[in-house]
Amino acid sequence: MSMKTSTRQVDGVTIVDCSGRITLGEGSVILRDTVRELLSKGQKKILLNLGEVTYIDSSGIGELVSAFTTVRNQGGELKLLNLTKKVHDLLQITKLYTVFDVRDDEASAVKAFN
Amino acid sequence: MTELRVSYTLDSTLETVDSAEQTASRIAAESGFDEDVVMQISMAVREAAVNAVLHGNAYDPDKKVKLDFERTGNDLVITIRDQGKGLDPAKIPDPLAPENLLKTSGRGIFLIRSFMDEVQIRPTQTGTEIKLVKHVHGPAADVKEASQ
Numbered sequence: 001m002s003m004k005t006s007t008r009q010v011d012g013v014t015i016v017d018c019s020g021r022i023t024l025g026e027g028s029v030i031l032r033d034t035v036r037e038l039l040s041k042g043q044k045k046i047l048l049n050l051g052e053v054t055y056i057d058s059s060g061i062g063e064l065v066s067a068f069t070t071v072r073n074q075g076g077e078l079k080l081l082n083l084t085k086k087v088h089d090l091l092q093i094t095k096l097y098t099v100f101d102v103r104d105d106e107a108s109a110v111k112a113f114n
Numbered sequence: 115m116t117e118l119r120v121s122y123t124l125d126s127t128l129e130t131v132d133s134a135e136q137t138a139s140r141i142a143a144e145s146g147f148d149e150d151v152v153m154q155i156s157m158a159v160r161e162a163a164v165n166a167v168l169h170g171n172a173y174d175p176d177k178k179v180k181l182d183f184e185r186t187g188n189d190l191v192i193t194i195r196d197q198g199k200g201l202d203p204a205k206i207p208d209p210l211a212p213e214n215l216l217k218t219s220g221r222g223i224f225l226i227r228s229f230m231d232e233v234q235i236r237p238t239q240t241g242t243e244i245k246l247v248k249h250v251h252g253p254a255a256d257v258k259e260a261s262q
Contacts, residue, residue, distance in 0.1 A: 024164055025128045058161055058225055062218035069216055086153065093228050094221055095210050 003027035003053075005034045013110045014043045015081075019052035022060030031060075035067045035078075044076025045113045049106070051082030061094060068100060077101075081109050118185040123178050126171035126196075134163035134181055138192060141183050145190050145250070154229035155190065155248055161222040162194040162244050170198025170242055177241075190248045197241040 003020040016034060021027045038046055048067070056064075064080075071078040079101040083091065091097040103109035122137070124130040138159035142152040163179065171177035177197040184191040207214050209221045227233050232247035 023160075024131060024168075057157065057164070058219070058221040059164065061221055065216055066218045090225075094224070095215060099215055 003030045005030060007034070007038070010106075010110050013045045013047050013113050014038055015047045015049055015106070015110075017049045017052070019054075021055040022053055022063060023055065023057045024059035028059050028063040031063050031067060035070060039071065039074055039076065044071060044074060046071055046076065046078045047081050047103075047106075047109055047113075048078065049081045050084065050087055053084060053087055056087050056090060061090060061096065064100070065096065077113055079103055079109055079112065081106060116185070117187070118183065120183050122181040124181060126167045126173050126175065126177050126179060128167070130167055130179055131160060131163045134179075134194070135160035137181070137183070141185070142190060142248070145185055147190075147248070147250075151248070155192075155246075158226045158229040158246055159192055159194070161226050162192075162246065165201065165222055165244070166194050166196035166198070166242070169201065170196030172198065188250055190250070192246045193243060194246075195238060195241060195243045199241075200237050201235060201242045203235045 003018065003022055003026060006017050008015050008017070016038075018031070022031055035046065038044075046067075048064075068078050081103050083102060083104075088097070091100065091102070101112070103112065118141070120141075124133065135156045139152055139156035142155040147155065163181070166179045167173065171179065180193075180195040182193040184193075203223060206223050207220055209215070209217065209224045214220065223235075226244070226246065230246045231249045232245075234245040236243050
C-alpha cells in the first residue's frame, strides 16, 4: 500500500492523516509535497497523524526530520500523533523520539500548539 | 530449519528495493522468525538494497545488485553486492551524535546494525558487499544445542 494523506482543520491546526508506507520514493515525496503545500498556504501548525502508517524506512525518517526542520525554520510547529509501535520503536532507537513532540491524544495535541 | 540457498540478480531500481524487502520478509517468515524479527530483517535488507541501488550503483542501468539468501541450521545469511564505487563504513557519521540528529539521511547502516546480529561490509573487486546475519534462537537451534 502506498502512502496517502488527507488534511483537515481543527482550531487553526492542520491535521494530516497519513496512511500506508513512508519509504524511499513515492511515500517520502508525498509527505514532502504535502508539508510544502501547507506551508505555501500559510498553514504552519501541522499535526502529522501517523496512526495508519504501516511502515517507515530510513528515507521516511529523514523526511519526517526534514518536515520538522522546514516547518520550524518558517516559524511554525510540527508535532506527531498516534505513532504505531513500529514507528515509535524506530524513533526511539534513532534518538528522535525526544526531538519530536509526540502526542497520543488528538484534542490535547491540538491544544498544545501555541 | 530447512537449508536454503537462493540468488537474485536485480536491476538498479526502486522496484529492486521493494522486491528485496518482500523477498527477505517471506524467507524470514518461512524460517520461523517471529513477526518483529521478520520486520527487522526485511528492513535491514531494504536499507542495504537502498545503499546498493542509490549510493552504490547510482541507478546505473548497466550495473546490477546481487542478492543472496542462505539459510543454514543456525543462521539466516543475506548478502547484497553492488557494482558501485565503494563504501567506507568508517567514514559514515554517527547518526546518534547530537550534531547529526537532525540530518535527513545517514541512518541506513545504523538501522542495519541495530536489527541484525552480525554485519560485515567489505569492498570487492567490483563494488561493495554487505553480509547480514540473523541467528536462529527458536526451537530448531534449541534442539540442535540439546543434542550436542
